[in-house]
Amino acid sequence: WLYVSAIVVRLVLGILFIRAAKESKFPGVIKFIGYLLILFVIIFIAIGHNGFQDFVSSLLPIFKPYAPVSSLFAFAFGGFLIYAFSERKSN
Numbered sequence: 001w002l003y004v005s006a007i008v009v010r011l012v013l014g015i016l017f018i019r020a021a022k023e024s025k026f027p028g029v030i031k032f033i034g035y036l037l038i039l040f041v042i043i044f045i046a047i048g049h050n051g052f053q054d055f056v057s058s059l060l061p062i063f064k065p066y067a068p069v070s071s072l073f074a075f076a077f078g079g080f081l082i083y084a085f086s087e088r089k090s091n
Helices: 002-023 027-084
Strands: none
Touching: 002 027
16 A cells, blocks of 8 residues: 555655646746656556565665654645745735
8 A cells, every 4th residue: 555655655756746837936946846746657657566676675774873863854845845836026
């Protein structure tokens, strides 16, 4: 279920980011993130279920010591998304 959900969530978010990019303050960045998410979907499909499991299991020990710091990046990215899609001030 992790493999399928990784693909489906990235595909849905990628399409949403690409479609909503023109409504944001940073349309180029949001569209780039959307295309990057779709690229990850293509890569995950290409490597298959076993390759995905090997990839995730090889990354877990590397990033485990940095787990507390990764939450800061997640908060920063969430803040960026909130700011990017907040209402634009008209001049």
